[in-house]
Amino acid sequence: METKLSKVEIVTSLSKFTELNETLSKIGVTGMTVMQVLGCGVQKGAREYAKDVNVNMELLPKQLISIVVETERVPKVIEAVKQTLYTGHIGDGKIFVSDITNVVRVRTGEEGIVALK
Amino acid sequence: MDNKKLGLGSVVSTGVGLIVATTCLMSLGQGAGAVGCVFIIAMVIACALNMLTAGSLAELNALMPNLSGGLAQYTLACLGPFPSIVSMIGGYVVCNSLAASVEAAMFGNVLQQALALPVPATVISVAVIVLLIAANLFGIDMFAKVQDVVAYALIGSLLVLGIVGVIGAGSGQLVEQSANLTTAPKDILGMTAAAFWLFIGVEFIIPIAKDVRNARKNIPLGMFISLATVLLMQTLMVFGFRRYVKWSDLASSPVPHMLYGVNLLGTPGRIWMALVSVFAAVSTLNSVISGLGKICQGMSKLGMLPGIFMKTNRFGAPVAGILLIGGGILLVESTGLSTTTEISFILLTGSVFWMVSYILAHVNVLIMRKRLPKAPRSFKTPFGPVLPVIGIIGTAYMILNISPDPAVRNKIWLLTGCIFVILGVYAFLWIKLKMKIPVFKAMPIEKVMAMENELYYPAHKASERSSAFMKG
Numbered sequence: 001m002e003t004k005l006s007k008v009e010i011v012t013s014l015s016k017f018t019e020l021n022e023t024l025s026k027i028g029v030t031g032m033t034v035m036q037v038l039g040c041g042v043q044k045g046a047r048e049y050a051k052d053v054n055v056n057m058e059l060l061p062k063q064l065i066s067i068v069v070e071t072e073r074v075p076k077v078i079e080a081v082k083q084t085l086y087t088g089h090i091g092d093g094k095i096f097v098s099d100i101t102n103v104v105r106v107r108t109g110e111e112g113i114v115a116l117k
Numbered sequence: 118m119d120n121k122k123l124g125l126g127s128v129v130s131t132g133v134g135l136i137v138a139t140t141c142l143m144s145l146g147q148g149a150g151a152v153g154c155v156f157i158i159a160m161v162i163a164c165a166l167n168m169l170t171a172g173s174l175a176e177l178n179a180l181m182p183n184l185s186g187g188l189a190q191y192t193l194a195c196l197g198p199f200p201s202i203v204s205m206i207g208g209y210v211v212c213n214s215l216a217a218s219v220e221a222a223m224f225g226n227v228l229q230q231a232l233a234l235p236v237p238a239t240v241i242s243v244a245v246i247v248l249l250i251a252a253n254l255f256g257i258d259m260f261a262k263v264q265d266v267v268a269y270a271l272i273g274s275l276l277v278l279g280i281v282g283v284i285g286a287g288s289g290q291l292v293e294q295s296a297n298l299t300t301a302p303k304d305i306l307g308m309t310a311a312a313f314w315l316f317i318g319v320e321f322i323i324p325i326a327k328d329v330r331n332a333r334k335n336i337p338l339g340m341f342i343s344l345a346t347v348l349l350m351q352t353l354m355v356f357g358f359r360r361y362v363k364w365s366d367l368a369s370s371p372v373p374h375m376l377y378g379v380n381l382l383g384t385p386g387r388i389w390m391a392l393v394s395v396f397a398a399v400s401t402l403n404s405v406i407s408g409l410g411k412i413c414q415g416m417s418k419l420g421m422l423p424g425i426f427m428k429t430n431r432f433g434a435p436v437a438g439i440l441l442i443g444g445g446i447l448l449v450e451s452t453g454l455s456t457t458t459e460i461s462f463i464l465l466t467g468s469v470f471w472m473v474s475y476i477l478a479h480v481n482v483l484i485m486r487k488r489l490p491k492a493p494r495s496f497k498t499p500f501g502p503v504l505p506v507i508g509i510i511g512t513a514y515m516i517l518n519i520s521p522d523p524a525v526r527n528k529i530w531l532l533t534g535c536i537f538v539i540l541g542v543y544a545f546l547w548i549k550l551k552m553k554i555p556v557f558k559a560m561p562i563e564k565v566m567a568m569e570n571e572l573y574y575p576a577h578k579a580s581e582r583s584s585a586f587m588k589g
Contacts, residue, residue, distance in 0.1 A: 047570075047572070047576075048563065048566070048567035048570060048573075049567050049570040049572045049573035049576045049577075050576055051576060051577045079493070082493040083493045083495055086492075086493040086495075087182060087183075087566075088180065088181050088182055088562065088563075088566045089563070089566045089567070090563050090566075090567065
């Protein structure tokens with residue numbers, strides 16, 4: 001049976017990159033794509049210490065890290081990422097998981113899980 | 118670059134240094150004097166219960182890392198402001214003031230005995246308290262730099278003196294006496310409350326977590342190793358006591374460690390123990406006066422105490438907090454603490470406040486397990502709710518059996534009960550009238566975490582001013 005793949009996207013603050021990179025490398029993630037983005041969550045960009053809620057969304061600088069792994073490894077990856085990013089403060093981030101139908105390595109034409117190794 | 122410098126070894130030495138104070142030596146001497154070597158069984162039980170508390174506190178710290186207020190903030194997020202105020206003022210401010218009074222009393226007793234001064238011990242104690250209050254008001258933290266040295270000296274002294282006693286290598290006369298004065302389980306269990314004091318304070322490791330390498334692993338591990346190390350040191354001392362000091366002399370002495378030092382090594386032993394005790398007592402007293410002043414300042418920032426506690430003088434010292442704590446210590450001290458009975462009574466009363474705080478720590482863990490079952494915890498005590506529940510039952514048992522003497526026990530309950538009622542009335546009125554929030558409603562964890570931000574208070578004050586201006 002063909003191995004199922006999932007994409008894990010992590011949105012978090014810029015300061016957490018080094019730690020996250022170490023964690024993902026340690027658990028055997030073989031590649032990632034990192035983008036600097038602007039965004040906000042349910043707080044609409046309000047700082048945690050602010051008393052009032054923002055009327056309009058204020059976008060804050062964040063990073064979006066995309067990785068693709070075997071679906072069966074997703075819980076382990078999520079747990080490791082949660083442990084690394086957790087501070088208990090608002091703005092620790094969010095993790096999105098979605099299905100991936102195929103991956104193709106351009107150089108060799110390999111597909112599926114083989115293209116990730 | 119990793120700027121965190123402290124490893125596991127530093128965490129353990131800090132932990133042991135924080136747990137061991139001269140009052141512990143007093144409790145150790147009294148406990149061993151009352152039942153003999155079987156006091157070690159009571160020590161093991163008390164140590165195990167403190168390890169359970171350390172586990173619960175480490176789990177709460179994993180869930181709400183780097184909170185300066187510690188238990189006050191955990192309780193605020195789990196049980197609401199009322200238990201938080203009562204436990205914080207009772208468990209830390211009142212309890213530490215009582216413990217500091219005893220440290221001051223022991224300082225007076227040791228100096229008077231070592232130097233044979235012609236003034237009463239109470240006068241010496243009051244003088245040192247006044248001196249430390251003045252130093253703190255002028256922003257002079259004179260003992261901060263030597264605190265580590267004092268801690269190491271105390272640990273080293275206890276280990277060396279314990280081993281010398283155990284192997285019988287002292288210059289003093291060996292004492293022939295039975296190892297145990299009783300073996301009845303009831304008598305041994307009755308001493309666990311006295312033994313509890315020997316291990317109290319392991320939670321003070323948590324604030325250094327920010328400076329520790331791999332804190333997620335080293336903080337809980339450091340807490341457990343610290344407690345085990347203290348148990349080893351005290352066990353050696355008990356075996357040493359057996360060979361050099363009569364149990365009855367040990368039980369009746371207000372400074373049993375001095376007695377042991379003299380019996381073990383003669384005059385050098387007396388001087389050795391006197392130096393270590395005096396420095397340890399003064400450094401503990403200083404930590405309490407300056408540390409609790411800052412805790413009052415922090416609680417004032419959270420709105421839990423009047424705003425006057427937030428104000429600092431031109432030296433940056435929180436005047437109201439220092440005067441309140443220093444005054445409290447003076448008040449207890451002026452009652453003339455000097456005998457073992459009085460000192461033991463105050464220590465046991467302080468223990469009750471502390472034990473109530475520890476029970477709340479276990480309750481907080483259970484509440485958070487229910488409320489946030491999936492939140493990441495870098496440390497979680499194993500076996501589900503079993504260990505926190507054992508911690509609650511064990512600590513409650515010790516409160517119920519705080520003293521083997523029913524008259525003393527009732528007196529302790531009466532005193533702690535009265536103080537809790539006064540604190541309860543203050544907390545209720547303060548939360549209702551000043552904080553204007555529900556008395557027993559837990560505060561969202563993210564709000565408690567946000568309160569830690571130094572911009573939280575100015576931002577909220579500015580927002581209140583601007584709404585008042587708009588209304589006006």
